């Protein structure tokens with residue numbers, strides 16, 4: 001399949017008169033990795049909500065290839081090839097690590113298909129491969145509910161890998177992680193990035209620098225600056241927003 | 246703490262439960278046989294015990310169906326009694342048609358209450374119910390269709406939790422009021438009774454009672470195995486995932502509405518089957534079966550037994566109804582207080598129900 005581009009233009013989201021997104025524009029080319037930074041409340045998570053169908057924009061265009069994201073529900077958007085890791089890691093506590101990954105594996109999603117589902121050798125190998133890559137192999141049969149914070153984040157990244165989406169949205173993957181965990185996560189993301197388009201939201205500027213990609217700075221719901229990390233770090237408007245408070 | 250000892254405890258419990266279940270089914274299966282022994286015999290099982298346990302088996306099927314919806318898919322229905330009652334009414338309509346000219350008024354086709362209310366001919370929705378096969382189809386389809394429509398409206402609008410519970414409760418209440426009306430054509434507050442036969446068997450014989458008892462027991466086993474299979478597949482894990490984090494499941498590309506609908510409709514059909522088996526055994530169906538209290542009692546059975554375990558639902562249905570039967574003769578005024586207290590106590594101290602208690606000891 002030829003790659004599709006993520007295209008947002010003029011997107012606004014208004015909650016009870018409060019503009020969480022204000023005339024936002026963002027284009028992510030096929031295969032591109034993009035970091036999105038910005039102070040708390042800048043609208044980064046809301047932007048992901050719009051892309052994944054969780055929140056309907058009050059105004060504006062959001063499309064992936066020629067699919068209009070503003071008219072589709074979450075499941076349809078996920079099946080389009082857009083995967084998401086949440087800021088607060090959400091995995092299925094009652095299911096084992098293995099079962100969580102199996103659930104995410106690309107396969108027919110209807111009730112009947114699920115009733116008749118038999119995990120193929122190929123599918124099992126894929127689950128095991130991802131458990132290996134995320135460092136969860138020895139937790140395969142543990143319920144996800146007893147994993148540590150970092151392990152939950154990796155499990156969720158692993159679920160993204162199982163979905164094999166064309167575009168990945170990753171919301172603050174290293175928040176609350178130790179340095180070692182952060183390093184492991186950065187390596188994981190770098191490995192995924194090769195084949196997919198990725199949008200990473202992160203506060204940690206060092207982490208973003210390590211990603212070595214184009215950076216978009218959000219502030220009060222719109223794009224404040226865009227370019228290389230050095231460019232945005234030297235942009236006076238960015239300096240003002242980050243340091244002027 | 247090696248993995249093997251952790252695994253051994255639950256599997257011993259599982260083996261124990263399985264042995265217990267098979268034993269219980271065999272014991273129940275022996276009831277109608279032991280009923281044939283002379284009353285003086287030590288192993289004699291009384292008519293009362295046979296008939297009351299036949300009813301409990303139907304309740305256990307209802308509890309199973311509720312556990313599928315609530316324990317796995319997270320749909321806390323406070324109106325499952327309505328599906329049970331609709332299945333019962335569908336069976337009741339068949340039984341009424343089979344009375345034929347043997348009614349008090351001796352009309353060749355019309356049931357007594359219709360003659361009494363001045364009906365000239367059978368309402369269109371009574372057509373076909375003279376056929377057993379058609380009636381059985383309706384036993385499944387009518388509750389299934391209601392669940393489909395109600396579920397589609399609610400799940401599509403993402404109505405969950407307590408709001409959904411209230412809507413299901415309102416549904417059964419509305420149906421109760423509707424069925425109380427004489428002009429509905431379902432016998433008003435008297436409902437249906439005075440059944441004569443089913444599949445050519447006169448209903449007032451021991452043979453008919455035993456047959457219905459075994460039909461119920463077989464249905465319970467089949468429903469249990471069906472639920473066990475469903476919940477053991479990936480579909481069951483999708484339901485569990487929906488129960489615990491519904492919105493996250495959507496972002497994996499699962500159409501949550503369809504999955505919940507599938508479980509809700511299957512559950513409603515199972516409840517309808519339970520009602521259909523129940524009615525010929527108790528010999529009556531009236532709008533009281535729709536009363537909200539019945540649905541709430543079913544929720545208490547599942548909670549007491551332990552939701553999300555299937556076997557817990559069955560255990561809960563038998564134990565709470567056993568307690569009820571004993572208490573309503575020993576201290577009839579106390580029952581509602583005990584039921585309420587039981588629910589509070591289980592919620593506070595035994596969130597995993599009786600099965601959780603066993604698991605705790607198994608560890």
Ligand SMILES: Nc1ncnc2c1ncn2[C@@H]1O[C@H](COP(=O)(O)OP(=O)(O)O)[C@@H](O)[C@H]1O
Pocket residue numbers: 015018019020038039040041042043044045046047
């Ligand atoms: N569902 C909502 N209702 C009302 N306000 C919201 C909602 N979601 C987000 N907001 C507000 O929108 C702003 C942007 O939030 P968010 O996108 O989470 O910011 P970020 O992820 O950049 O920290 C915040 O001020 C937040 O309080």
Ligand SMILES: [Mg+2]
Pocket residue numbers: 044045046087171
């Ligand atoms: Mg955020």
